[in-house]
Amino acid sequence: MAPVKKHGRRRASVSASELAQMGVCERLVVFEHRYGKRRTVEQQQAIKRGRRAHARFYREGHMDWTRWWRYFIVFLIFGRWLTLCVAKWFQVRKPHHET
Structure with a gap:
């Protein structure tokens, strides 16, 4: 756990490992x-591996979101264009049974 600074501010977050450690051994925390x-x-080395794994997980999740967002935009644009084309086709097309 990070020491308290002079102005009484602490670190913004505490890791899960630190929380578990606090529950097990208060003397070690002190x-x-x-x-x-x-x-x-x-x-x-284990800490470095863990940080790399977390960074990779974050990047992969972020890439999936941006990829999904691009597909969604393309779908909106193409979907509107396709809907307009089909509507135009139905307007222009006349039924065969009318005489």
Whole structure:
């Protein structure tokens, strides 16, 4: 957990790992607050992997949204054009049984 700053402001968010840690070992939270976190090389590598995975997940989700949005716009434009063409065709077309 990040230390409290002089102006009483804290970090905007707390990770799920930090919340779980707070529930398990309050003494460790106090220790890390006073002296900072001391992570092993393996922990640092795991954190980097996790951050990359989260970033990839975010990018993929964002790309899917922008792709969907483009398809939606194309559908709106093409759908209106197609509807106008069909309506025009029905207006111009006369029934065969009228004489």
